[in-house]
Amino acid sequence: MLLASLSFAFMGGFAKIVSRHLTGVEVTFFRNIFGVLIIGLSIYNFPLKQKGGRPLLLLFRGIMGFLALLSYFYIIAYMPLGEVVTYIKHRRYLLLYLHIYFLERG
Numbered sequence: 001m002l003l004a005s006l007s008f009a010f011m012g013g014f015a016k017i018v019s020r021h022l023t024g025v026e027v028t029f030f031r032n033i034f035g036v037l038i039i040g041l042s043i044y045n046f047p048l049k050q051k052g053g054r055p056l057l058l059l060f061r062g063i064m065g066f067l068a069l070l071s072y073f074y075i076i077a078y079m080p081l082g083e084v085v086t087y088i089k090h091r092r093y094l095l096l097y098l099h100i101y102f103l104e105r106g
Contacts, residue, residue, distance in 0.1 A: 070096035
């Protein structure tokens with residue numbers, strides 16, 4: 001858990017540094033390239049043994065993940081890093097209050 005937190009901190013710091021020279025889309029692309037390489041090597045070494053079920057749902061999940069990462073790197077580029085991390089850590093509370101507000105009105 002400590003290693004994961006440290007990795008995300010480094011990722012945020014490096015994204016802030018390279019955002020001076022690259023756009024948010026390019027930062028997202030290069031971050032995803034490393035992920036694809038790691039997952040590709042893992043699948044090559046340990047082949048999958050399961051059958052797929054819902055390809056459209058998997059495609060939707062991939063697109064939503066890409067958009068979330070794109071928006072994350074976009075706000076890192078244009079806001080101070082401390083504020084971004086604070087907003088990201090508190091988003092679940094904001095969503096909780098929005099759900100309560102909208103579900104009670106319905």
